[in-house]
Amino acid sequence: MSIRIKLLLSYTGMLVISLLVFILTASLFTIAATGDIHSFRDFYNVHYQLNPLTEQEESIFLELKYLAKNEPDQLQNNQLLQDYDFKLKTVRAGLYVRREDSQVFESHTFNQPELRQHLPLYDLNNNQIRSTFNIGERFYAYAKFDFLYSDGKKGSVFVIRERSPFGEVTRRLFPIIILVLIGLIVIANVLLYRWITRSVVKPLHLLRNSAEHIQEGNLQFSLDLDSKDEIGQLNEAFENMRQRLQESVQLRLQDEENRKELISNISHDLRTPITNIKGYIEGIRDGVADTPEKMDKYVNIIYSKAVDLDKLVDELFLYSKLDLRQVPFMFEHVDIVNFLDDCIDELHYVMEEKAIELKWDKRPHQSIQVIADLEKLKRTVLNIIENAQNFMDKQHKFIHVSVQTSATWVTVEIKDNGMGISREDMPHIFERLYRAERSRNSATGGSGLGLAIASQIIAEHGGRIWAESEPGAGTSLFFTLKRTTNL
Template identity: 40%
Template sequence: MSIKKRLIISYIAMLLIPTIIFVVITFFTSGILKNTIKGVYNVGFHGEPVENIIEKDSIAINNIKNYMLSHKKESENANFFENQNKYLNDQTGVAIRKNNNIVYMSPFLKNGVEHNILPKFGEYEGANRPHSIAENKFMLLKQYDFYVEDGSKVSIFLFLNVSSAENIFYSFFIIEVILLVIIFVLTSSILTFIMSKSIVKPLEKLKDGVILIKNGNLDFEINVTSNDEIGELSTAFEEMRFRLKKSLEVQLQYESNRKELISNISHDLKTPVTAIKGYVEGIKDGVADTPEKMDKYINTIYIKATDLDKLIDELFLFSKLDLKKLPFNFEKVDILNYLRDCIEELKFDLDKKNINIKLQCKLLEKIYVTADREKLKRVIMNIINNSVKYMDKDIGEIFINIKNDKNFCTISFKDNGMGISKEAIPYIFDRFYRSDFSRNSETGGSGLGLAISKRIIEEHGGTIWAESENYYGTNIIFKLKKWRDDYGKEDINS
């Protein structure tokens, strides 16, 4: 999920979750509010609460009214009126006015209700109206007006103290607001922490990775499993780190190879130069004092100079192959006839060394491959010369075999020479590698033959490998792409 979607969801959650929690808490606390008001006013919440309170107090009102009507000639009895308070709610009180005189007033009203603020006879008969009796007391007033037999006007005023309910509601409102703020703060904090953790933690890993790379340390790994933009960034960063590490390893390997190359070149160049120098000094010092010795010295110098020239040529060729600056002229080649020509060319020299070379192929149809004739001949010569150098049998044998696959032609050169150890096989195509680690000159060669062969075969779009075992001969195998009649010029050189 993308960061944008996660942020949108978190914002919605910051609104919905506190709202739902607030509604649930309010639902339960409203019951506490009702019970509190019920305890204060001793009334339930069926219908209109105010009317319920007034209806409950009507017993006292009716008693007072009946008393005033039946005792028209007697003086008002304060004790009777006080006794009616027991029928009233704790938060209600009455005031009785006859004509313009206050006959009775409940005790808690005496300090707050003045005679002159009471409504006139008939002004609010049967209606509820708000009435403030003090700064901290707010009441609802209900007025009952009637005439007694002597014509006097009697008003009964029922006062309901709503200040207590107001205080309860105000306290409840304050508590609700505080709860709402706390819920919003807690929810926002938790969601923000979760979101920031999911975003900041991977960024901190990336920051640590950048610091490690800056300090030259690439041996670490960043594992971020998120599927958002940070996850993509982390994946790209990890790929960059991996490539930097590989690049550094290649650079270090290249530097190591360069040093090894210089060392090997120095060694292989110094050997013939030292020999030439020694024989020249022998001639100068008069050691070659007979024509026979002189001829021997001259021939040896010539051979060493030829070896040196050949080594320089191979170094130059390998360098051009390594830099991919050697041009290739690919064409359609009949591989069977091509191999027969190569065998015919080598057969005379091989017969002198008691080495038989045979082409083993039972294929009747012609096989055409895409190849550069000159470069492919160099590969074949290198492989066969390698077999000749390490031949330890009195009668040597080299068998050439061809296998026809769908897209490739596989050619193998198997000999019965001394073989190569399994440990050495992975390295025989490396430059300057020789299985005889002493690098003696008895077997000859520069150690570049198979390395050059590998580069040439790879430029042909094929592969080359070796199969061997000590004392049981070696089998060098390579594959070449088969020719296709629909090849264009670009396909041939690709």
């Protein structure tokens, strides 16, 4: 059964129950008030039309009726009539007595000059004792008894009570008012039902449609219901799930794209040296290297290409192992000043050969302790310095190594005056196999793994690596390591 039908049934049920309770309460109230089980049937007619006086008024009326039957002339005794009128006044009613066409007594309570004209005619059979009449906008209920004075003249005694016009209108319009009230209950129920269906069923429909979209693989929509209730929260959770799903799908697509690019780059980088090696071996086989010098040259080229290939495979292997976190790190206390000293010493000869000025901004007698894997850290520094050499385009070649410290970190800067890195390439240089030079010419750089490896190593040390560069003027590579002792 759908929620809509359940709601409809529960609202109809509530409507029927409220009506039944309403009728039951009214009947119980009537029975309790009148003490008669049959009275409910006559509730409206008897209570409101035939018995318009209260109990006290009624008992005074009965006394007067008794007097009219037994001692009618007493109903001309002004003193007695005033006494009765006084009693009636205390229950907000009044007395009126007439004899033929003239008035014997009129209570001051009424203050109604037209009263006499509106009173009912004589009816000595007293068929209708109780009734109501109105004068203008004022309503009266009365009990009347007609009798004969001892001299045979007709007389009437009235106990009259003014009723509120509102009460009278209510009495007259009682059936309509009841119908209107029942109508109001029905309308209120219908409105409530619509409100609940709108705020519950409609959003649920939307959620179901969205789930179907997701099932079909469409994640390019957004759910924007702005209710804050439980449905709103469910909707928010659903929307978050959709966003996460979309992000993960995009990530997967991006990964797929990267993987394709990776394979294409690796194939290219492997093919270049292999093609070269093949070419030179064919040259030897075809007898092109016909002199010992030529043969030497060819063999040297083949050897250097094989070395390149070996290096590339080595780097790829290291990178993939770092990426899978399968490389063990041997952390130990290292004095970074001594460590850089050793690195620079090692490189000095090569640098001199290449006419590169390698400046090490050493602070003597200073020991800066860090926790590091010596071998991996060396690899990082060498990769960065290798880049500084490879991307050098100035006459006066210059590499400057320096160290800055803070209370908890050591920052190593390796600065060169090479060609610099363009703004577009800057965010990508730490990506695997990324090279600013798109043609992947082996003469102008390696495979694009050097900085990716350095970045993995520094991340494993808990540090940070970044670059600053001015195209044409030079590049600074920075990396940080956590210190183990304070200055």
